[in-house]
Amino acid sequence: MDRHGGPICEASIVARLDHVMIWFGPTCLAVIDRDRLRGWLHAPTHPLEQDDIVLERTNEGRLSLSIAGRLPDLVPAEVVDNLYRWV
Numbered sequence: 739m740d741r742h743g744g745p746i747c748e749a750s751i752v753a754r755l756d757h758v759m760i761w762f763g764p765t766c767l768a769v770i771d772r773d774r775l776r777g778w779l780h781a782p783t784h785p786l787e788q789d790d791i792v793l794e795r796t797n798e799g800r801l802s803l804s805i806a807g808r809l810p811d812l813v814p815a816e817v818v819d820n821l822y823r824w825v
């Protein structure tokens with residue numbers, strides 16, 4: 739989030755039958771096995787690292803996304819809700 743609370747960048751999440759892709763513009767940053775992501779979302783004991791992204795749970799229980807080693811940014815709650823529904 740920027741200093742006004744708006745997003746710094748927007749990533750797209752595409753759910754397919756057996757995998758989930760995270761895109762930034764025209765670049766696919768990660769392809770994650772859908773079962774692996776589902777298991778991690780329900781029991782995130784450690785960061786989920788895949789290709790150029792890292793997903794983590796914060797101490798407050800929020801989901802954060804780090805792209806290519808940059809500082810993590812919080813994933814909006816509605817996006818997290820959609821992830822739970824899609825996977």
